[in-house]
Amino acid sequence: MAGPNYTLMFTKLFCITLALQISLNFKAQLRYFQTEPRKIYGAPLTLLDILKLPELNTVQFISSGLGLICCLLLAAAGVVTRLFIGIAIPLYFLYFNQIISLAYVQRKTNILPLVLLILLVSPSVTLPLGNMASVKWPIILIEACIAQLYLSSGVQKLKQSGLGWCNGETLQAHLFANYLWSDRKTGFIIAQKRWLCTLLSIFTMLFELSFWLILFFPQLTYIYVSAALLFHLGTLLTMRINYLKYLLPVYMVFFTQFAFSLQHKLWP
């Protein structure tokens, strides 16, 4: 039963992948929470620069995390989807705000509540998978959120360093600094080759400033998605920047068509 309700298909893929990621990292995140990061980094972020989020104790932290996982799984299973997506939003803030200083959380999960919010107001999440009348704008908006992530990063590079950012020295310096911290050889090997740093800097800038093109030229999607995955894999191996962990559930937005084809093959 192939259907065009891409939003619902994405909801299922997103919720399952995110629930899985949180579950896989739950123990490590609890260990981090128990080190009391607030004592080092100070108070975490305030919601929309207005609302100070509460500090949780260990039981509350575990409960919010487990609650979030349950809500995501129930939403994926189609059990009062909108309600459980709605509950997952405050639980996201309660849980992740406690560990926001963790390297692979930081800004890297900020896109998650935006995606949940989009799904919450989307009319398609309550329609069946095969519904032909489902709307496409939630998918476009989620893609726009991903595009903003890259565009913003590119714009910041231009604003702070200009086109000089592409000369390779900045990337080289960041790679060296990372090596001094971590003793990881991969980044160091690349950093020793200035021409390679220049090439990678140009690629990064071009990629970040043009990712939004997929919104207007969907035929470019798979080229950019492949480039993005390579880019994130590269930053993970050389600089320990792990965007893949919590961006992967959002990236499912590019695989809804594939999921429909797979579903059609498995259950014709």
Place this chain on the structure above:
Amino acid sequence: MVFFVIIVLVLIIVTIIGKDFYPFSHYPMFSNKHAVNNVIVYRIALEDDNGKIEWWQHEAYRYPEFIGRKLLGNYTTCAYSNNAIEILAAKMQKRKLLRQVVRLVDMQNIKIKNYTAVHIIERRINTATQIEDKTIEVIPFNKIING
């Protein structure tokens, strides 16, 4: 439609002004111009009973980095500032940070009694792209714990 426009507008605004409006974010990481000559980090190492020195590493690797960056700032203040209050504040903050190091080391199930001192080591890259390490300070553990 209104919702769509609002979200897109906020995304555009945070991108242009470069300010976070959590959870709406701009992404400024690694945007600042950086030069190889200026690459310098302060790392923390632990010295054991036998005089062996090893890097302090943590599962949450940002802890050693964050504290190292703060210590670099402290030492710079102490070296270049003429303001006695600023220097005193920097020294107090350094003490506070080192106590946090001891607390975190203790939580890592590392037998803290086997260690005698914390080393603060300056690391930089020289012109031949080789690493140069220089010990800035050696602070006995008991001095950190007992103040």
